[in-house]
Amino acid sequence: MLEDDERGPDADAGRALAGTLVLRLATLRGDVREAALNRRIRGFAQVNAALSRLRSMTTVDQMMSRLAGEVARCGFDRVMITRVDGSTGHVAEFHSPHEPELAREVLRVGQAEPLQLNHLLLESEMLRRRGPVLVPDAHADPRVHQEIAAAAGVRSYVAAPVMPQGRVIALIHADCQLQRRTVDEVDRDLLWMFAEGFGHAYERATLLTRLNALRQEVRRANSSILAVMDEFVDADVEVARFDGENQVVARSAAAMFVAADNRLESLLTPRELDVIRLMALGETNGGIAKKLVVSEGTVKSHVKHILRKLRASNRAEAVSRYVRLSQQGAGNTRA
Numbered sequence: 001m002l003e004d005d006e007r008g009p010d011a012d013a014g015r016a017l018a019g020t021l022v023l024r025l026a027t028l029r030g031d032v033r034e035a036a037l038n039r040r041i042r043g044f045a046q047v048n049a050a051l052s053r054l055r056s057m058t059t060v061d062q063m064m065s066r067l068a069g070e071v072a073r074c075g076f077d078r079v080m081i082t083r084v085d086g087s088t089g090h091v092a093e094f095h096s097p098h099e100p101e102l103a104r105e106v107l108r109v110g111q112a113e114p115l116q117l118n119h120l121l122l123e124s125e126m127l128r129r130r131g132p133v134l135v136p137d138a139h140a141d142p143r144v145h146q147e148i149a150a151a152a153g154v155r156s157y158v159a160a161p162v163m164p165q166g167r168v169i170a171l172i173h174a175d176c177q178l179q180r181r182t183v184d185e186v187d188r189d190l191l192w193m194f195a196e197g198f199g200h201a202y203e204r205a206t207l208l209t210r211l212n213a214l215r216q217e218v219r220r221a222n223s224s225i226l227a228v229m230d231e232f233v234d235a236d237v238e239v240a241r242f243d244g245e246n247q248v249v250a251r252s253a254a255a256m257f258v259a260a261d262n263r264l265e266s267l268l269t270p271r272e273l274d275v276i277r278l279m280a281l282g283e284t285n286g287g288i289a290k291k292l293v294v295s296e297g298t299v300k301s302h303v304k305h306i307l308r309k310l311r312a313s314n315r316a317e318a319v320s321r322y323v324r325l326s327q328q329g330a331g332n333t334r335a
Contacts, residue, residue, distance in 0.1 A: 054066060079174045157175040
């Protein structure tokens with residue numbers, strides 16, 4: 001009889017219900033996976049768009065000023081930027097446009113209580129592993145900076161380091177507090193993708209800034225060289241009108257070197273005068289070393305002393321001032 005009951009209508013209905021529930025569970029799991037995949041794809045697109053906007057910035061300062069806002073546009077509500085200086089993290093910005101008073105309070109607490117990046121904090125682990133972290137329960141985790149977490153009222157967050165050239169310069173913290181949801185692995189991966197991309201963009205902007213500075217320095221050096229050449233040409237013309245001789249260049253150069261001995265000997269030693277004369281003729285440190293039969297290191301030391309004594313910031317400026325003083329001395333000699 002019991003076996004008949006087990007094979008009865010109630011047993012069949014139970015098995016049918018169990019099958020339906022299993023099917024629904026599988027469907028729900030598929031829906032969850034699909035939703036997570038769609039959210040990940042949408043997040044990747046948002047990160048790429050944010051990084052593209054940041055790459056259009058021409059300076060590092062512009063990029064840093066837009067950093068928190070662009071992170072927020074990747075699906076996060078509130079963003080904290082912490083600058084890393086050695087073993088200390090200084091909170092630089094708390095981005096929460098809908099909570100201005102809270103943002104000011106978190107910034108005040110963060111600046112008054114900087115992150116000491118030792119083994120007690122999660123951020124220290126992040127620096128050590130060079131990767132992101134996910135904090136699902138900020139209140140229960142003893143490694144969280146409790147003062148800042150309490151001021152922000154944060155429940156869960158993700159964080160990632162910014163590492164241009166492999167050196168951590170900043171930390172990005174983000175949450176989804178206003179959406180009232182706990183952050184998850186998708187949020188962690190999106191923030192890490194953003195932080196890595198921003199590190200590369202930061203490195204590129206830094207190199208462009210250095211390249212522009214070098215370009216300006218080269219232009220200034222070229223201008224100084226042209227000024228020196230003009231002074232030599234002007235001196236040649238002046239001597240030609242005075243002498244009328246054919247050996248103009250040799251005489252003008254000789255007049256300059258004699259004047260240099262008379263007027264510059266109080267500033268430069270005889271050896272330094274030898275060095276500056278060869279510099280004026282376009283010799284490199286190596287060429288000067290060979291002509292004076294000294295080491296290149298000795299020449300570099302003489303050049304350093306010459307720049308200091310003539311108050312010049314570079315070789316071209318030192319040569320220009322030397323030539324100018326030489327010409328003034330030559331003019332006084334002719335007078």
